[in-house]
Amino acid sequence: MLITRKAEFSASHFCRAASLSDEENRGLYGEEAHPAGHGHNFVVEVSVEGEPDAITGMIVDLKELKEILEQEVVEPMDHRFLNYEVEPFGKVIPTTANIALEIWRRLEKRFQRARFRLARVRLFETADVYVDVMNPVGL
């Protein structure tokens, strides 16, 4: 059984590969490449998988999940410039996919001893584009 909790954070970023020219970056990332940065209201949906506890009837204590999302995602990323203020985006290009992977990494670390497992991180950059991360390899 899956249960999904949503959180939001607003942050600025830009996407540029250091090895590429201005023109190449523009071709690859479009408007996202503008070096001064721009912002989004990111929405993250975190799904955990497990069975309801026999006593509490809960897969996960949602208060606890909310607190973990707050500590690992919202507090460090909300109203920040991701490229300059949030690791590893000084080096890793903060594309939607890389931000989603980083959120997966941060959350999975916190869930290692839990009786549920992280099943999916869905990150909306805008209402019209989102990335799903499920059991990524090599993390």
Add this chain to the structure above:
Amino acid sequence: MISLTRRYHFPASHRLHTPLLSEAENSRLYGKCNNPFGHGHDYILELTVSGELDPATGLLVPLVRLDQFVADKILRHFAYRNINLDVPQFASLVPTTENVALVIADLVKGAWRDSFGDLPIRASRVHIQETDRNGFEILIPALKTDTLAAEERNESVIVHA
């Protein structure tokens, strides 16, 4: 597994009517959608791409390329069109949203390799909403699609994990 879903919008009109049934049966079956003059929707199309992230760019696919692909291969045929009259696939196919989804999935599959053969990604899902309350989803299986596409072209089979 990592996937990216992009949402597109297109307005189009259609009429649900099959020559295999009588006027009365069509009217009963399709209700308001059988109105002889047709009617329109703002369709919402979601295309999901799955595969491997390019470590150098952090992208599955540049959105610029995906948007251009969808504009050329899909939206050009459907946006601001009468699906019954303007889209050749519907000359004798009822444009239910199920059939619209199937035709769009076929267009995506047919053009995919030429447009994205250089990237380790595949189109994995097409989802169409006719209204807020009706959504239709086609999951494109990995192995079968790639096997069929490759067999059709007499190429060796590429399997994406």
